[in-house]
Amino acid sequence: MPLWQLLLDAAGALLVLVLVYGLALVVRRRLLSRHGGTFELSYRVRSERAGRGWLLGLGRYSGEQLEWFRIFSLSPRPKRSWRRDALDYTGRRDPEGTERMSLYPDHTIVRCLSAEGDVELAMAPTSLMGFQAWLEAAPPGTATTV
Structure with missing residues (x-):
């Protein structure tokens, strides 16, 4: 041949x-x-260098957990998940410098505090409203600050 x-x-x-x-x-x-409840969600895995360490993905609310799936993975399981009662919203900011090219357009960066430390997520403003509502809608007796 x-x-x-x-x-x-x-x-x-x-x-x-x-x-x-x-x-x-x-x-x-x-x-x-x-089953609904999915949205574009980026997660910052490394924060040593400014503007670096972002991975694109999907977020999904599953009961009391926010699950994060890598966008280009074939795995049916989430790569990360955070429990609602262990996640505290601390603020938001706009992407700066190279972050604008690393993230989806018009996404806002959200800073949260979890048991493992600081967590930075990026999502659309409409998804941010849903995220804040999800945090606030915690069952009675749990303490969250939004």
Whole structure:
């Protein structure tokens, strides 16, 4: 078999793999959002360097937890989750410098305090209103500050 045919077969196989991966991402997102309560949510995993460490993802409210899924992962399980009673809203700010290019357009950065330390999330203003309402709607007897 000539070399050009092998290269063409390899390119075709690579294209099929990329298409299958893309289709799997779409199916995963539909499965995650079928019960509602999902929204675009970025999470800052590393805060050592200013403006760096952001990962795009999806957020989903699941009872008393906020679950975070990486956007380009095929895993059906959340990468991180935070309990409502262990998450305190401390403020918000607009993206600065390189953060504007790392995050979805028009997202606001939210700072929270959890048992593990500071948590920075980025979400749309409408999602922020839902997030604050979710924190405030904690069951009676739990202390949250919003």
